[in-house]
Amino acid sequence: MPGFILILGYFVIAVSPLLILLILQVGTPNETIYEIARSLALSGFVILALQPVLVARLKWLERPFGMDIVSRFHKSMGIFATLLLISHPPLLVLGGGGLPLLLSLDQPWYILMGKIGLLLLVIHTLLSVFSAKLGLKFEQWRRIHYIFAPLIIVFVFVHSLETGDDLKILPVQVLWAILLIVSLAAYLYHKVLKPIYLARDPYRVVDVQQETPNVWTVKLAPPEGMTVYDYYPGQFQFITFHRGGNLPVEEHHWTISSSPTEKGFVSSTIKASGDFTSTIGATKPGDTAVVQAPFGRFSYVLHPEDKDLVFLAGGIGITPFMSMLRHMRDTESDLRVVLLYANRSEADIVFRNELTKIEEAERPRLKVVHVLSNPDSNWTGERGYVDREKIARSVGSIEGKSFYVCGPPPMRIKLIDTLREMGVPYERIRTEIFSL
Amino acid sequence: MIFRKLRMVTTILIIAIVLSCISVALVRKFVFPTPSHGNEAPAQSQSRVALSNVS
Numbered sequence: 190m191p192g193f194i195l196i197l198g199y200f201v202i203a204v205s206p207l208l209i210l211l212i213l214q215v216g217t218p219n220e221t222i223y224e225i226a227r228s229l230a231l232s233g234f235v236i237l238a239l240q241p242v243l244v245a246r247l248k249w250l251e252r253p254f255g256m257d258i259v260s261r262f263h264k265s266m267g268i269f270a271t272l273l274l275i276s277h278p279p280l281l282v283l284g285g286g287g288l289p290l291l292l293s294l295d296q297p298w299y300i301l302m303g304k305i306g307l308l309l310l311v312i313h314t315l316l317s318v319f320s321a322k323l324g325l326k327f328e329q330w331r332r333i334h335y336i337f338a339p340l341i342i343v344f345v346f347v348h349s350l351e352t353g354d355d356l357k358i359l360p361v362q363v364l365w366a367i368l369l370i371v372s373l374a375a376y377l378y379h380k381v382l383k384p385i386y387l388a389r390d391p392y393r394v395v396d397v398q399q400e401t402p403n404v405w406t407v408k409l410a411p412p413e414g415m416t417v418y419d420y421y422p423g424q425f426q427f428i429t430f431h432r433g434g435n436l437p438v439e440e441h442h443w444t445i446s447s448s449p450t451e452k453g454f455v456s457s458t459i460k461a462s463g464d465f466t467s468t469i470g471a472t473k474p475g476d477t478a479v480v481q482a483p484f485g486r487f488s489y490v491l492h493p494e495d496k497d498l499v500f501l502a503g504g505i506g507i508t509p510f511m512s513m514l515r516h517m518r519d520t521e522s523d524l525r526v527v528l529l530y531a532n533r534s535e536a537d538i539v540f541r542n543e544l545t546k547i548e549e550a551e552r553p554r555l556k557v558v559h560v561l562s563n564p565d566s567n568w569t570g571e572r573g574y575v576d577r578e579k580i581a582r583s584v585g586s587i588e589g590k591s592f593y594v595c596g597p598p599p600m601r602i603k604l605i606d607t608l609r610e611m612g613v614p615y616e617r618i619r620t621e622i623f624s625l
Numbered sequence: 626m627i628f629r630k631l632r633m634v635t636t637i638l639i640i641a642i643v644l645s646c647i648s649v650a651l652v653r654k655f656v657f658p659t660p661s662h663g664n665e666a667p668a669q670s671q672s673r674v675a676l677s678n679v680s
Contacts, residue, residue: 196634196638200638200641200642203638203642204642204645204646204649206648207649210649210653211649211652211653214658215653215657216656216658216659217650217653217654217657217659218656218659219646219654220654221650221651221654224650224651224653224654225646225647225650228645228646228647228649229643229646229649231646232642232645236642254631258628261628261631262631262635265635265639266635269639269642273646290665452665502646553631592658604672614638615629620628622628
């Protein structure tokens with residue numbers, strides 16, 4: 190229900206300038222297409238101004254949906270706002286605005302400001318949509334994104350305020366001022382105020398454990414006199430490590446692999462797979478870490494109706510499941526859980542011994558099935574990939590079972606398709622898109 | 626699954642916003658009285674003036 194109210198609220202705000210014009214019964218002598226162009230631009234600006242709010246990591250906004258959903262919504266609405274604003278100049282021309290509006294640079298400063306804002310917005314959106322194809326690293330893209338975003342909003346704001354007839358109406362002016370303030374406040378909160386606040390009480394690295402040749406568990410303790418934040422097993426945290434030397438200081442998000450039942454620390458298990466994570470093994474006890482958490486909704490405790498669970502994990506995608514299984518172990522849960530855990534080889538299996546112990550203790554009633562794609566010749570377990578046959582063989586009937594999927598994107602997409610082919614209803618498939 | 630719902634909700638939202646923009650433009654053009662000289666609405670065409678300057 191809160192989710193529905195938020196979506197409805199978003200829609201009302203997106204069309205709020207139009208509602209004001211309707212309530213005040215403001216007519217227009219302009220051509221219809223010209224008027225449509227202006228309406229699209231008004232809504233386009235509102236959507237643009239709301240963008241920083243969506244990604245400000247506000248708990249009340251993230252809680253009903255999960256951060257991955259909010260991030261994807263942010264991306265979709267960013268593209269939509271760009272299309273609305275791109276359509277604005279050509280529709281004005283079609284509506285009688287004159288071709289020079291589109292082509293000429295010999296125009297008042299506020300028209301040029303709109304053009305520059307639109308150009309920046311198009312570049313901004315293209316960089317976001319095609320960042321991977323352009324070979325942009327995440328950190329590079331993020332820096333560009335955070336520099337462009339406020340510039341675009343200010344340029345478009347000034348353009349609309351100076352150019353638009355409708356912006357001469359006091360209630361619309363008030364709305365515009367509120368939107369600008371809210372937008373920039375969300376940006377400042379997210380990029381400046383919150384990081385300063387969190388940096389006052391950093392967590393401490395108390396242990397770094399190598400799990401496999403390229404996977405480490407980093408254990409963090411809260412600041413002196415404080416306790417670890419409350420979280421659900423399966424959620425994730427943002428961490429900025431401060432490790433001295435030439436080691437990079439970047440914020441990244443990792444799933445929490447510890448359970449909230451384990452007091453005094455919180456841990457993340459991290460695979461060395463990128464420029465930054467390849468340095469994770471250099472993290473030492475005594476280093477500090479700024480932590481912002483918890484986020485995400487990938488947790489069995491949020492679905493108390495699930496009694497018969499199937500966890501499908503690929504590689505480092507085991508971490509949320511480990512957190513959940515540790516939580517089940519510590520709360521002596523009698524839930525039935527089947528874990529199909531895919532890896533390349535035996536050496537890549539993280540938490541193997543602990544999984545065996547939990548399985549033997551029968552709390553929860555866990556069955557672990559390891560699936561290796563490139564095993565040694567003496568491997569007697571499942572070979573290949575997690576597929577329909579292996580799921581059916583390990584799980585039996587799908588009736589009444591809930592499926593949790595976490596792993597690399599191709600595996601996740603393939604498994605969801607497989608589950609759908611097997612007849613598992615969408616409502617029984619739970620997953621999280623981890624790349625925000 | 627929630628991602629399917631997200632796609633659906635986003636699509637509905639986008640269609641609703643575009644339709645609202647078009648509807649409001651039509652209502653303003655054909656239903657509401659056009660501002661006349663001497664009794665202008667607060668939004669008399671400044672942008673028109675600006676645009677005619679650049680045309």
